[in-house]
Amino acid sequence: MSGELVVALRGVTRHYGQGEALVRALDGVDLDVFEGDFLALMGPSGSGKSTCLNVIGCLDEPSTGSYRFRDVEVTELSTNQRALLRRHYLGFVFQGYNLLPRTTAVENVELPLIYRGVGAAERRKKALQALDDVGLAHRADHAPNELSGGQQQRVAIARALVTDPSLLLADEPTGNLDSKMSHEVMKLLARLNKERGITILMVTHEPEMAEYCDETIHFLDGRVLERGGG
Amino acid sequence: MLWTTFVLAVRQLARNKTRTGLTALGVMIGVAAVIAMVGIGRGATRAVNEDLESIGQNLLFVVPGNARGPGGRGGVAKPFTDQDLAAIREQIADVDAAVPVATMSTVAAWGEETLRTSVTGSSAEYLRAMRWEVARGRDFDEAEHTAGSEVCLLGDTVATELFGGADPLDATLRADQFTCRVVGVLAPKGQSSFGQDQDDFLLIPIRTFQRRIQGDRDIATIFVSATEDADSQVVKERLEALLTERRHIREGAEPDFSVRDMAEVVAMLDGVSRVLTGFLAAIAAVSLLVGGIGIMNIMMVSVTERTREIGIRLAVGALARDVLLQFLVEAMVLSGLGGLAGIALGLLISWGASAALDIPLVVDPLIIALAFGVSAAIGVVFGFFPARRAANLRPIDALRHE
Structure with a gap:
């Protein structure tokens, strides 16, 4: 807990539905994330770990509570301002990779840079650099369906990294991968955390993967059960 | 940014050749149907009208004998x-x-x-x-x-x-x-x-x-x-x-000659051609409607199918308006290309029909503009609104859309 406070959740809830069918996906979560953290969010299915990650990533909105990102109260931001926060500070890695189909690896990695208004030449240079960082420079011109799952996930990580985000959010990044590839991806994330000091929040249900993290946060029934060293 | 968006949209269209082709085909058929239908109909109407004009509208025929039958009531008229x-x-x-x-x-x-x-x-x-x-x-x-x-x-x-x-x-x-x-x-x-x-x-x-x-x-x-x-x-x-x-016909007596009026015949044929023109307008309206609904369907389906892509774009930092601009440009390019191809096809069909049916080739720029304009507008509107709906979803809902 060396760095500055990046994310502070206080009493965050996220409810779906109404009345009888009300689902409390998050039921009062307090969570602090500091710069340089590498945290694993764990818990059984439906415990709220993914919802928590989505709220932090501004992909979802809390029903009540306070979410501060650095000095900003995110719950008071407009849709556009939250999009800008994603654009400038956040990077995402999903379980299902979520690459654009029929689009080459390098073009997928360029995508966030397009929305940042980076020129074509600069874009290509940075994207190739990011692919090189994840060891896929030689696959730059392949479409996702020509890549293995591990390779696709590494392209997705390159896409998340290319903007130098303050916070990398990974939702079950190894969920679709076999054991060998999973370890490769985890090693890559751990290296990015150590060498570049990127703050990483990762949802996983595999204790083996959580081993790579510094700390593990256990969720149960929409609440943080305990926080402990990895 | 606009140029970038345009380039991206074109690239996105090029990546999905089948979808692009089918969507453009929808617009093309819509436009071509209207142009060909109206073209053929106008040609047929004109063919009838030209015949009418060649007869001479103000012609009267004066013939001996009674109008009720050749030669009148027995005997040969003077x-x-x-x-x-x-x-x-x-x-x-x-x-x-x-x-x-x-x-x-x-x-x-x-x-x-x-x-x-x-x-x-x-x-x-x-x-x-x-x-x-x-x-x-x-x-x-x-x-x-x-x-x-x-x-x-x-x-x-x-x-x-x-x-x-x-x-x-x-x-x-x-x-x-x-x-x-x-x-x-x-x-x-x-x-x-x-x-x-x-x-x-x-x-x-x-x-x-x-x-x-x-x-x-x-x-x-x-x-x-x-x-x-x-x-x-x-x-x-x-x-x-x-x-x-x-001819010294006594008052009240049956005349031994008759005067036939071409205008009566012409008036009747004129009525026929007016009905034909109205019929055509109806066909054009129906073609436009059918074509429009086709375009609407394919646009809505193809954009709804891309909800997840919209979610990805939002997640990596696109604003809703970036996504909208891209889809708008894509819809315009698609509708424009499909529309132009439709004009070409429509003219080709009109031309073929005029040669086959031996009627004049009638090309009405107004109909072409109308067919193109309406189809392109429908394409853009129905490419735009589903995209707007998707872009205004929570990114997580767009991402989870299958």
């Missing part, structure tokens, strides 16, 4: 005379031309070739009254009319069938009852609306007809054309009054 003709010309207002017309079937021969056709005798104003043009050679001159010279003008069918490739001018043509020197060939009018070949006849001066065929100076029929802005009904009444007097 024919007309040169004096009747002169009286019509001099005493009736609004008469542009009054010409005697006598017709007889004949067999024309030239060299070895023979042709069953008809011969018409008339006076100098016949060509003008019946809207004939001399295509080659010349009309009869004054002297030939007065003298009843043995000269003739050929209808186009007679010229082609009898002479083939040979030049009929100055040739001597034999008919059953006479011979004549060809002085000219008439421009073709083609089939009349009644399915009759109007070019299948030869024309000689009325004097020649009377001398060589009839053997007397009677006039069988008189064609009267009223002036352009005259009411043919009024002219008809005047004709009836004049001839009743000249």
Whole structure:
């Protein structure tokens, strides 16, 4: 807990539905994330770990509570301002990779840079650099369906990294991968955390993967059960 | 940013060739259907109208006998005379031309070739009254009319069938009852609306007809054309009054002649062509609607299918308006290309149909603009709104969309 406070959740809830069918996906979560953290969010299915990650990533909105990102109260931001926060500070890695189909690896990695208004030449240079960082420079011109799952996930990580985000959010990044590839991806994330000091929040249900993290946060029934060293 | 968006949109379209092709095809068919339908319909209408115009709208036929049956109630009605003709010309207002017309079937021969056709005798104003043009050679001159010279003008069918490739001018043509020197060939009018070949006849001066065929100076029929802005009904009444007097018909008695009015026939056909035009407008509207719904469907389906892509774009930092701009540009490019292809296809079909059905090719820029405009607008609107709906979802909901 060396760095500055990046994310502070206080009493965050996220409810779906109404009345009888009300689902409390998050039921009062307090969570602090500091710069340089590498945290694993764990818990059984439906415990709220993914919802928590989505709220932090501004992909979802809390029903009540306070979410501060650095000095900003995110719950008071407009849709556009939250999009800008994603654009400038956040990077995402999903379980299902979520690459654009029929689009080459390098073009997928360029995508966030397009929305940042980076020129074509600069874009290509940075994207190739990011692919090189994840060891896929030689696959730059392949479409996702020509890549293995591990390779696709590494392209997705390159896409998340290319903007130098303050916070990398990974939702079950190894969920679709076999054991060998999973370890490769985890090693890559751990290296990015150590060498570049990127703050990483990762949802996983595999204790083996959580081993790579510094700390593990256990969720149960929409609440943080305990926080402990990895 | 706009240029980047355009490039990205085009690239995105190029990546999904099947989807792009099918969507553009939807727009193309919509546009082509409207243009072809209206084109063919307009062509058919125009073909009918041209026929009507070639008949001569203000024409009245004066024939001996009662209108209720050929020859009246028994007995042969008295024919007309040169004096009747002169009286019509001099005493009736609004008469542009009054010409005697006598017709007889004949067999024309030239060299070895023979042709069953008809011969018409008339006076100098016949060509003008019946809207004939001399295509080659010349009309009869004054002297030939007065003298009843043995000269003739050929209808186009007679010229082609009898002479083939040979030049009929100055040739001597034999008919059953006479011979004549060809002085000219008439421009073709083609089939009349009644399915009759109007070019299948030869024309000689009325004097020649009377001398060589009839053997007397009677006039069988008189064609009267009223002036352009005259009411043919009024002219008809005047004709009836004049001839009743000249032919000494007692008041209240059945006249032994009748005046038939072309305008009545024309009015009827005009009504038909008006119905046709309305029918066409309805077809165009239906084509536009059907095409539009097709475009709407394919746009909505293709954009809804891309909800996840929209979610990805939002997650990596796109604003809703970035996504919208991209989809808008894509829809415009698609609709534009599809629309242009549709115009080309529509014109091609119109052209093919006009050649196959032998109707004029009618190209109406207004219809093209309308078909293109409406289809493109539908394409853009229905490409835009599903995209807007998706872009305004929570990114996580868009991402989870399957």
